Amino acid sequence: MSSSLPWLKKGILALAVLLLVLAGWLYFRSRPVLPDVVRLLPDGQILFYANLQPLRQAGLLDHAPVPHAPEYAAFIQASGFDFERDADAVGISMQGTPSGPHQTMLLLEATFHPQFFSYLKQQAGQPAELDGRPLYHVSGPHGPLQILAVDDHLIAVTNASGSAALQAVLRRYGHWWQFRAAQPPPQLWQQLGAAQPRDALSWLAIDYASLASQQQITGWMNLLHGSRTVLLRVDADPVRGAELTLADDTVVAEDATRINQQLEHLLSLYIQHAQTDPAADARMTHLLQQIHFEQQGAHLRATLLVPPAEVKAIFSTPSNR
Numbered sequence: 001m002s003s004s005l006p007w008l009k010k011g012i013l014a015l016a017v018l019l020l021v022l023a024g025w026l027y028f029r030s031r032p033v034l035p036d037v038v039r040l041l042p043d044g045q046i047l048f049y050a051n052l053q054p055l056r057q058a059g060l061l062d063h064a065p066v067p068h069a070p071e072y073a074a075f076i077q078a079s080g081f082d083f084e085r086d087a088d089a090v091g092i093s094m095q096g097t098p099s100g101p102h103q104t105m106l107l108l109e110a111t112f113h114p115q116f117f118s119y120l121k122q123q124a125g126q127p128a129e130l131d132g133r134p135l136y137h138v139s140g141p142h143g144p145l146q147i148l149a150v151d152d153h154l155i156a157v158t159n160a161s162g163s164a165a166l167q168a169v170l171r172r173y174g175h176w177w178q179f180r181a182a183q184p185p186p187q188l189w190q191q192l193g194a195a196q197p198r199d200a201l202s203w204l205a206i207d208y209a210s211l212a213s214q215q216q217i218t219g220w221m222n223l224l225h226g227s228r229t230v231l232l233r234v235d236a237d238p239v240r241g242a243e244l245t246l247a248d249d250t251v252v253a254e255d256a257t258r259i260n261q262q263l264e265h266l267l268s269l270y271i272q273h274a275q276t277d278p279a280a281d282a283r284m285t286h287l288l289q290q291i292h293f294e295q296q297g298a299h300l301r302a303t304l305l306v307p308p309a310e311v312k313a314i315f316s317t318p319s320n321r
Contacts, residue, residue, distance in 0.1 A: 051089050078215055079120075117134070124136040130166055131167070241311055
């Protein structure tokens with residue numbers, strides 16, 4: 001009997017280790033995982049995310065009443081890909097300002113038909129390969145682009161030269177058996193802390209302090225001087241409508257107060273002008289009057305609730321499509 005005790009102890013120890021591993025795997029699998037189009041993004045000074053499926057289910061992406069531009073209509077016919085019909089989610093990471101980003105990565109989750117990849121092959125010629133996946137080199141409107149088919153429903157598009165940026169996406173992508181929830185998301189997402197817009201329909205996050213330190217703040221963004229991070233999020237509810245929130249985390253409370261006063265003043269001037277301009281959109285002017293500002297120390301929030309009927313009206317207006 002005594003000779004069997006060591007084996008029994010080893011068996012119990014092995015079972016305990018197995019249970020710990022299983023518990024850890026279940027824990028990480030149960031944690032809320034960011035959408036792939038966000039989780040796979042490289043670090044950027046600007047991050048953007050949009051979930052298009054709820055909009056399509058609500059009929060807001062029905063483009064029948066709104067004709068496409070000739071160039072886009074030709075693209076749909078040639079590629080078989082219609083963004084409003086086929087795209088499910090999009091994530092974008094930028095280094096630099098939107099008007100002149102140094103490096104951009106776009107991740108698109110969608111239904112891609114074989115015609116789409118045939119179209120890419122026609123544009124790029126014989127595709128190269130990266131980690132066994134087809135890689136297309138095409139000409140974009142502002143320079144060369146690389147398009148990588150990560151899987152059948154996910155592509156990565158970047159203006160970065162070389163393969164390092166795309167290889168980073170593939171490392172984050174990993175395999176089905178890996179603890180994807182344990183992989184660190186982009187740094188800017190982590191900076192947002194408690195303000196992370198996990199359930200938002202769409203959001204735009206800006207690392208304002210980083211851009212300012214590199215003297216890349218231009219135009220209207222100068223109004224937010226003194227900000228650390230800026231977050232614009234859109235939440236949707238079928239009963240309440242769409243809620244737009246601007247959350248500005250500033251360096252000190254005085255910055256938040258100044259920004260608040262400037263935004264309220266500019267909004268007031270715009271509304272006064274719109275009320276006397278016959279060509280102004282009365283519906284939009286009324287909505288802007290509903291914007292609510294609030295400040296808590298160095299944190300500034302501006303919110304606007306758009307009723308469901310107004311949301312449908314906005315999406316059905318050709319100038320907004």
